[in-house]
Amino acid sequence: MNTNKIKHIGVFTSGGDSPGMNAALYAITKCAEVNEIKVSGFRKGYEGLIDGDLIPLKSHDLQKLVHQGGTILKTARSERFMTLQGREKALQTLRKAHVDALIAIGGDGTFKGLLAFSEICDIPFIGIPGTIDNDLAGTDYTLGFDSAVNTAIENIDKIRDTAESHNRVFIVEVMGRDSGYIGIHSGLVVGANGILIPESTQDLHLLLEKVKNYHSEDAFLIVVSEGDETGTDLVASKIKEVNPDIDLRITRLGHVQRGGHPSAFDRMLGIRLGAASIDVLLRGSENVMVGLYNNMICTTPFQNVVKQHHIDEELQDLLKVFGS
Template identity: 65%
Template sequence: MAKKIKHIGIFTSGGDAPGMNAALYAAVKTATANGIEVSGIRKGFEGLIDNDLISLTTNQLQKTMHLGGTVLKTARSDRFRTIEGRKVALQNIHKSGIDGLVAIGGDGTFRGVSLLADISDIPCIGIPGTIDNDTVGTDYTLGFDSAVNTAMACIDNIRDTAESHNRMFVVEVMGRDSGYIGVYSGLTSGADSILIPESPQDLEYLLDKIKGYNSEDAFIVVLSEGNKLGLNYVSSKIRQVNDEIDLRFCKLGHIQRGGNPSASDRMLGIRLGVMAVNALIQGESNKMAGICDNQLVLTPFSKIAKQHSIDKELRSLVELFCH
């Protein structure tokens, strides 16, 4: 029989992602309905070490679920990487009476709670919150859809000025080691070329396309930041192949992380928040809540180390529209 959960600690860690606040709201709503106390842990693992806990209620979170970012704050924690830091965190968990954890973040967050599990029997369920959509065990992660919509809108705006001046723009989007944002924002904005980490040969197709390019139409290149070539290198190669092109480049940066979450990200946060708490109640631990083929699934943290990357179908779309 699963141990009865009486007090859950919940935190957000790593990079912020739109939809985190919706997940917080849903988790607290579910816990409250089951008579479970919830404490918010501020600034991720740093808050565990500093015992920076606050009480959370559904009323306060309902008013913030539509906001981007995270009301609990987030931070990287070098101290938690040490065994001493993790022991202090565990002492604070016991001291506060927390007997279950919900961690919202990416693969680094799940590695962190896995390290805590090595010295503790505190059950933990993770919720994937990262705009890169690079987490195995779920089709989509919190923040991805919102980031794509932001990037797409920016590229649409860039196209307006590019068309007016007959310019080529190289637009860099986020995606540390994953091309999901690049593929989705590039295809949906009608980009002429998409360069992603998973397909390094795409640069050759781009350079071949622009050798004799002298059209009055805009030419949009979407570049994932994880592409090893980099913005400066790609720009220099374009100029080498065709120095007649009026070339500009734009790095969208952290604007993709901000803004109110889309309806899809809010709904994803709600579903995963509810699932995470229910999983703790049912005795599950060291697993991530996700959605595959629109079905709720749990994936052990041990399998999250593998990266969710672009599949053949998406690559074929890039080839069809951009090669």
């Protein structure tokens, strides 16, 4: 495609929201403006695309919102876009609004949607990885992960205070339905005594050995990913089994990990990836996700952006030494 013809870009956020999305929106809009391109934001992900629910975006307004959590465009999952009928309505919206390119911030599901859409819509699509789970191939970091870990550990630090005051055992469940990145990172950096994640299935036994000999002269913190197959409640009951005297508490941090001001790292990531999305678009790329690999901007075709559950060797070693 002749990228000189790009005069109007549409952008939307899709799937679960994550801190840093507004920073990316700011960067996209600012870099577009520098290239004399106007930007419209579609609200509520694919739903706004289908319903023609769009607003003009100006970098001057977004500049004040870089620090804000969530996404000012709102986000949603869309059943309708999974149907051809829905996608055809979206196509009409784009034509009516004269949108020449589309940038989506979301996860692998979002990009799968774009792939399906590309069968009937031939304008270029660019993706930006936005999910707190950090489990996408094609990037070392996804938008929101660093913020989610920081929120998790601020809360676990608080739990340490009360755990140490009472010599209690705490199980803290963190987010990560399929992946243990939040779990392993937050567990390591709060000095957890045990870390259970879906990618590593042999740790429960070791943990139970340790807990068996625990005689309450200290706090004992266990971080469990919600996706860990054992399940937080089962872990609790097994602990009570091997050491019935333990004063055990469970806290599930839940959706607080999705919100709050993005961390410096996530804001910077949003700005880098937002700027990169315009850059690669203007260089003629399409149907790729921009990402950060070895601290450098890279692109990955949508079809290769799959969920990834690989814990690298260094991290596995750390888990072995510190988490069990």
